[in-house]
Amino acid sequence: MKTNYINNKAMMLRTIKSILVVFTLAFFMQSCEDRLNLQPEDSRLVGDAAFEDPAAYKQFLAKLYAGISLSGQEGPAGAPDLVGLDEGFSNYLRLYWKMQELTTDEAVIAWNDGTIQDLHGQVWTSGNEFIRTMYSRLMYQVALTNEYLRQTTGSKLDSRGVNTDLRAEIQTYRAEAKFLRALTYWHALDLFANPPFITEDDPIGAFLPPQIQRADLFSYVESELLAVLDDMAAPRANEYGRADRAAAWMVLAKLYLNAEVYTGTSRNADVITYTSNIIGAGYTIPDNPYFQLFLADNDSNGAQEEVIFTIPFDGLNTQAFGGMTFLTHAPVGGSMDPADFGINGGWFGVRTTPTLVELFPGEENSTDGRELFYTDGQNKDIANLATFTDGFAISKYRNVDINGNAGSDTSGDHTDIDFPMFRLADAYLMYAEAVLRGGGGSTGTAVDYINKLRERAYGDTSGNIAEADLNLDFIIDERSRELYWEGHRRTDLIRFDRFSDNGVWQWKGGVQQGATTESFRDLMPLPATDLGINTNLEQNPGY
Numbered sequence: 001m002k003t004n005y006i007n008n009k010a011m012m013l014r015t016i017k018s019i020l021v022v023f024t025l026a027f028f029m030q031s032c033e034d035r036l037n038l039q040p041e042d043s044r045l046v047g048d049a050a051f052e053d054p055a056a057y058k059q060f061l062a063k064l065y066a067g068i069s070l071s072g073q074e075g076p077a078g079a080p081d082l083v084g085l086d087e088g089f090s091n092y093l094r095l096y097w098k099m100q101e102l103t104t105d106e107a108v109i110a111w112n113d114g115t116i117q118d119l120h121g122q123v124w125t126s127g128n129e130f131i132r133t134m135y136s137r138l139m140y141q142v143a144l145t146n147e148y149l150r151q152t153t154g155s156k157l158d159s160r161g162v163n164t165d166l167r168a169e170i171q172t173y174r175a176e177a178k179f180l181r182a183l184t185y186w187h188a189l190d191l192f193a194n195p196p197f198i199t200e201d202d203p204i205g206a207f208l209p210p211q212i213q214r215a216d217l218f219s220y221v222e223s224e225l226l227a228v229l230d231d232m233a234a235p236r237a238n239e240y241g242r243a244d245r246a247a248a249w250m251v252l253a254k255l256y257l258n259a260e261v262y263t264g265t266s267r268n269a270d271v272i273t274y275t276s277n278i279i280g281a282g283y284t285i286p287d288n289p290y291f292q293l294f295l296a297d298n299d300s301n302g303a304q305e306e307v308i309f310t311i312p313f314d315g316l317n318t319q320a321f322g323g324m325t326f327l328t329h330a331p332v333g334g335s336m337d338p339a340d341f342g343i344n345g346g347w348f349g350v351r352t353t354p355t356l357v358e359l360f361p362g363e364e365n366s367t368d369g370r371e372l373f374y375t376d377g378q379n380k381d382i383a384n385l386a387t388f389t390d391g392f393a394i395s396k397y398r399n400v401d402i403n404g405n406a407g408s409d410t411s412g413d414h415t416d417i418d419f420p421m422f423r424l425a426d427a428y429l430m431y432a433e434a435v436l437r438g439g440g441g442s443t444g445t446a447v448d449y450i451n452k453l454r455e456r457a458y459g460d461t462s463g464n465i466a467e468a469d470l471n472l473d474f475i476i477d478e479r480s481r482e483l484y485w486e487g488h489r490r491t492d493l494i495r496f497d498r499f500s501d502n503g504v505w506q507w508k509g510g511v512q513q514g515a516t517t518e519s520f521r522d523l524m525p526l527p528a529t530d531l532g533i534n535t536n537l538e539q540n541p542g543y
Helices: 002-018 026-031 056-069 092-102 117-121 129-150 154-160 164-192 214-231 245-257 259-263 268-279 290-294 323-329 424-436 443-458 472-483 489-495
Strands: 307-311 419-423
Touching (some): 092 117, 092 489, 164 214, 164 245, 245 259, 245 268, 245 307, 245 424, 268 424
Antiparallel strands (some): 307 419
16 A cells, blocks of 8 residues: 555656645745745646646645655755755654754754754754744645645536546545644644644735634644544545544544643543544554564554554655655764665764663663664763764664665665654553543553553563553653654653753753753744744744
8 A cells, every 4th residue: 555655646746846836825925035035946826727637636635745755846856845945954754853852852963054953952043944944844734735625625626527436535635635734733833832824715825824823723723623534534444644534533632632731721531532532443553573663664564553644755756855764864873884774874963862761771771672772882971962972872763674674775865664653652652641631531441551562662561560650750751762753752741841941951951961941942933034024923922
């Protein structure tokens, strides 16, 4: 099934320039010109002729999915969606990972590109180009989905004489597009709280989008997801890489788990409801050892049985310098052998802090199979951020299959590893957390779920916990042990009040020993460039 999805992406890349209309949308019209360096590359409008081929509807949908994994119209680079920052840096997944991981105790980076070090130091400003590009990427993705929805209304399909069978397919495509927009707006809600807000009902052309408040955006995302559930494929029934009903349940559960942060009102009973839906939908914790979940064949080696929503990558057909190319090359350096990772060289960039290392029992001699640290020649402490060998390296993502064979790209540049955005282990941990936060459910069931994860990690029951061991301190640590480098940590730390004015790790606050920062850092700033143009926007407090 992965092959079919990748082929759809490849087809999309050959035809997309004649399909897209979205680039005249308001966000770009009012934000680029002289004030914002990032702007879309294609300004041509779509006409009905672009949809004469019935396959165009699925190809455009493929572009929406590819908006997370790819960076432009040609792989790996050359026709970027956005300009103003190196195309590899502008990839959605790469940017989102940096927002969620480099700002926390799970990751540091050796590079000095622009203001990248400000992320881990939590000293960023509204002029930070990585934050600005994340914002632009989110708004670009929303604009794409809006245009897809405009082009697939009933009246549009009537005017094109679309037949009944294709209409039924398009109804599912529209539900998936709305899911992808809801996912994007959830990311915007989590990162920026109060972003500009546009939908398919807004006009195409130059206007100043209104700002939506966080609680209102929460309600919008929730309502959109609830509305599309019946039109989405049943759990595990869609093509590999496409969202189904369980993916929508998962975003709902994420919204509800963080609802107290977002709206001031907890929704933990709803977390129990939607994680229980997912857990009962046929996903399983496979027999694979933990490290196999992140190999080049994780779409077929058994690991896929756990994954609720994946971002597929293919070394030949989805080439980009963001995504999994970044997450495989950037953590390799020092004495690490690139061949062990199925790549042609390391980028001497990303590693971790002692805080993550110390979550594992016995640290370097841990019997927890999730402890995937590379320590040979690496110092545990980080005396110098620019020195790759300061800080243990992490060997989580490896572009080899379970037999050690390298991925499909013989050049060693691009990888076949799929990124598991949501997996069952996360749902188990969310259920347990919601039980502890008073959402109902069963403590005994929560312990059973966690012990399934720990039995995989330890290979036996030696790491199992009892009900007396289950508390919120355990949960936040276990989430890091299970999910590190999967794009969850910033949101988790904020929910546990350990991100900014609580919690210290090396180089937080811009000092080696670490320091607390001000609580306004729980939100990212709206880019100064956009504030200077859109008078409807008010900056987040503190910036």
